[in-house]
Amino acid sequence: MAALRLDTLRPAPSDGDAPDPSQLVEAFTDWAAQRGITLYPAQEDAVLELADGRHVIMATPTGSGKSLVATAAHFFALSRGERSVYTAPIKALVSEKFFALVETFGAENVGMVTGDSAVNAHAPIICCTAEILANEALRDGAQAEVGPVIMDEFHFYADPQRGWAWQVPLLELRGAQFLLMSATLGDTSRFERQIAERTGRDVVTVSSAQRPVPLHFEYSMTPLQHKLEELVAGEQAPVYVVHFSQREAAERAAGLASLNVVDKEGRELIRQRLETFRFAKGYGKVLNRLLRSGIGVHHAGMLPKYRRLVEQLAQEGLLKVICGTDTLGVGINVPIRTVLLSALSKYDGQRTRQLNAREFHQISGRAGRAGFDTEGRVVVQAPEHVIENEQALRKARAKHGDDEKKVAQAIRSAGKKKPQDGFVSWSEKSFERLTEASPESMVSRMQISYAMILQLLQRPEDPILAMRRLILSSDETPVRQAMLQRRALQILRELLTAGVLERLEEPDEDGRTVDLTLDLQDDFALNQPLAPFAVAALELLDPESDTYVLDVISVIEAILETPYQVTGAQVKKLKSERIAELKAEGVDYVERMRILDEMTHPQPLGELLTQQFEVYRTSAPWVGDHELAPKAVVRDMVERAFGFTDMINHYQLSRSEGVLLRYLTDAYKALRQTVPQQKVTEGLEDLVEWLGEMIRQTDNSLLEEWERLASGAEDATAEDLDLTDAAPAEPEGVTHNVRAFRVMVRNSMFLRAELFAHEKERELEQLDGESGWDAGRWGTAMDTFFDVYDDVFTDGSSRGPALIRLDEAPAGRAGFWRAVQVLDDADGNHDWGIHAWIDLAASDEVGTPVVLVDHVGELQEAPAQ
Known part of the structure; x- marks a missing residue:
């Protein structure tokens, strides 16, 4: 029987007025009850406050049902004839929520908007990333037709690169009703005060330290493999072993292959489940072997189809141990009873440091499955060298008893284990401090860019005053606000100098003192922002040249984000080949090192494109927000006649298959969308067909949804485009194309x-x-x-x-x-x-x-x- 759709339960308005809040709450709780759901007290409080029109900050633990409260916000908006928006930090989470809402409200009521496509974009319920909503807020300001705004994983407000997108809607959408959700918000008092002042609505924080599934914390001095055996034997599985790099996660899983965690019956169930799954060469063979032993691997470097398989097997209870990265803290759909942290320190891109309280609680909160577990368990391993030294000490004392002299001599003979260089240690005191600490207060990360100012220039008011108001109302210090104002003035001057902006002799009817001299598409800042430069650069190429197709690829690759794992592997390979040549030529060591230090990944047309980019910037200064990055990944594959597996094997990229696949998918999309038809030759068409088919045969999940979205009109519904099933179909045989x-x-x-x-x-x-x-x-x-x-x-x-x-x-x-x-x-x-x-x-x-x-x-x- 099909699940009861929530949109069918909308109360009828009385005398033309909006439905009574009590009617809305009653209808929603009845729907939840029919699904076997009883609201927790925190959920009830949040739902009541939303029905009464207040802003809600939901700072409750993971597993406390925040998603259900978000569903209530959408339902109330739909019943009142308002447009509601759901935002999240990653597209995968947005897509997951889109399909869930389609099931709850029907395909005709739900839309999704991304940087390169849209489905049912005018629906009353929209799912999008925070950047999409932020640009709408900049463009339309208080005039934006937005009712409830649900901002999931709101702790991204403090993200250094993307935090601006979480702050802008709070500053500009003064008529919206906000539902801000995260398990790790810390002190929210300033958000309550600021949002209430800007919007004139009351703000209520719903928080509860009481988890539906309580957590038990443990500091472990037991070797990791033995600890895992102990946890599995004690029915504390599934265990998610957290690492802070993909390499560590993959290596740990490989080291656990001999671990006896699944019985004969479980192995047979896994075998049956994998019987029809197609593992590719490369890491697929390794993963296949691990899964049959009940060991999973989960990280962003894997192919999406492998990550999805691991999630499905875990949900079916077939995997006992999963080695992954800390990305499980952002909406990863893996059921976990125990979270085991292999470390309390991580490299954050600049330095190795201990985890902060927010990171620790975000990861820990994934332990314990509501409806399945009576408690969740969080285990933190002591540093490996500390455990080994402790084991050696116990062994020596077991042998020599209280003879401290012989114990010390035995320890010296065995050799005391030391940490690796650069290691940042932690201790049981660190562990205790983190378990008791509240998440740190979130820091404002406001930025000012060309794209933000160009969006502001499209709204019906003076953009200079609007920008000044935006900066001064931001949650920045006076010093930072002054810096941001100087940056904004610098951008405005450059736009005036380039002729993109012109001064008006007197303010127009909207109060504008400056105006744009060209039209910009709504998504110019989101859908390959350097695409117009690429189109201009294609004019430099000779279609009659033998290298024309390869050069078109190089132009497109230069505007894509760099897959550093791939380009890094290219450099490593080039250096290993070059050093052999230099040694054979008799070049001395110092000179060899100098030559190797200057080597970089292949950059075809690099000098030409860089020169043209600087010229292009003079008339389009906003491209300065982005960096041109000449590289050769697709071109390298074409020149070497490599398929996907050939590329993986040649550069030893088995742990980064997903990175390469995402890059190839972006390249395919950009070639399809960016190259004008008059610039497409038969050879280029062949190459694009080859690239698309190679991606489909490797893993079609990244392309299927995009191609269906791209093939439909913007106002097409999920039903029109057959998007009501989130699971991608298996691709047709490779010979079909x-x-x-x-x-x-x-x-x-x-x-x-x-x-x-x-x-x-x-x-x-x-x-x-x-x-x-x-x-x-x-x-x-x-x-x-x-x-x-x-x-x-x-x-x-x-x-x-x-x-x-x-x-x-x-x-x-x-x-x-x-x-x-x-x-x-x-x-x-x-x-x-x-x-x-x-x-x-x-x-x-x-x-x-x-x-x-x-x-x-x-x-x-x-x-x-």
Whole structure:
């Protein structure tokens, strides 16, 4: 039976007036009761205050049902004919809430707006990131048609980069009703005072130190692996082991593979559950092995489909231990009974420091599952070297008793363990301090940027006065406010100098003293803000050039955010290759180090694009908010004829597969959205098709929703675009997209030609060893070829369609393609090649071309079956 939709329970207004608050509360509590939900006292208090029109700051522990209160706020707004907005810090959380609200209120009543797409954008309930709402607040100010605003994870107000987006709506949306929610807000008195003063509405803080599922805290001196066995045996699983880097989480999980945490029946259930799941090569093989042992891994560097699988298996109770990062503190949907922190210190991007109280409580609060657990458990491990030293001391005392001299001698002989350089220690006192401490007061992070001022310039009032009011009403010190005003004046002067802004001889009807001289789309600051520069830069390229397609890619890549894990791996690889060359050339150590220090990741067109960017800034100063970042990730893959797994293996990126996939997805979107149609060549179309299909076959979850949103009109509903099911469908077989598959086959064949040219028989064995082509067989083929020819060319022309021959319907071989990669010999005879069959069914199974090499030598007709 379908769940009862909440929108159908709206009370009828009496005499044309809004429904009575008591009617609204009664309807909502009846709906909750029909779903088997009884409101906690804190929930009841918050719901009553919202129904009466007050602002509510909900500072209650994790698991206390804040989401249900947010649902009540949406229901009250819908019943009153108001527009409500839900905001969160990450798109994944916004998307999750969108689908949940569609189920509760119906697809026609719920919309979602992101930087690059929108669905049902005029719906009465909107889900968006904080930046979307902040820009609406800047653009429309007090005139914005917004009723209740639900700001989830409100502690992001103190985030150094994004905090401005959480503060601006509080300053500008004076007619809105706010519901601010977080488990770690700290002292909220100043928010109560400021919001009440600005809006004229009362503000109520609903807080409760009493968790629905109480927490038990423990400081552990037991080695981690033994502690986990103890927790699992004591029925304290699932256990989430918190690390502060993806590398540590992955390595810890690998080290726990032998841990006996799942019984025979559990292993069989996991085996059945994984039977139809497609693990890719690379980290997929490792994860598959770990999951079958009841061990999960969860961090942002993983492919989304792997993270989702771990979450699903955990929800089904099949995983006992999950090693992950501290991202579980922001809406990660993993049920946890015990949180085990492997450390109380972290590297925050600038230095290694101890956790603050907010971070500690945000992570700890995920322990204990409402409705399942009577208590949650938080375990903090002592530093590893402290535990080892304590173990050594106990062992020595067990052997030598009270003879302190022999105990000390035994300890010296064993060697006292020391922490690594840069280690920031913690102790049981640190642990006790954090468990008792309240979250720190949140610090204002207001910023002023070109984009903010351009948004303000679109509202119907004098933007200079509006900006001054915004800064002076912000929660900054007088010194910081003065700095922000100077920054705003500097931006205004640059906009005037560039001619983007003009002074009016006298104020217009809205009181403006300056005005824009050009029209800007509403989302110019959100959807690839440097896209207009990229379009202008494309005019510098010659479509007739052999490198045109690659150069278009380089222009687009320069406007994307840098995937530092990938570019860092590129630099590491380049340095390792270069140092070998320098040593062979006899370059001394000091000079070698100097050369290596100057090396960076590949930056095609870097000098040209940087020069043009500076020119472009003179007429569009707002691009100064953003940094141009020339790089070559997609281009590197194209030039090397790499697929996704090839790229992962070459640069050893198995822990960063998700980072690479997100970047490739952004590149695909930008190529589709940014390059004007008149600049698109057949070669570029082929490349975009290849890129999209490679992403789909790797993990289609990042593309599917975006493509459906992008294909519909802005006012399309979730039902129109078939978005009512959050689970992405499995992609069609890779051979279904013939155009993209051709490119993949060509790349696969050319990759073999390139490895052949550089005599890398070991790498070729990795590709073709299973089909009988080991290093020895490849080596023999190379010897035979190089007895005749001195070299094989692998430049742009040597990979052209003239040198790869595809027969997509070979006689007598259904289900296969015939492929021949002609080797571009130094004499230009083109009489040698790599001959192979392409197994279509096997290719669909794994998502990439399955190449079966059968001959390397002089060109010949295809052999009989």
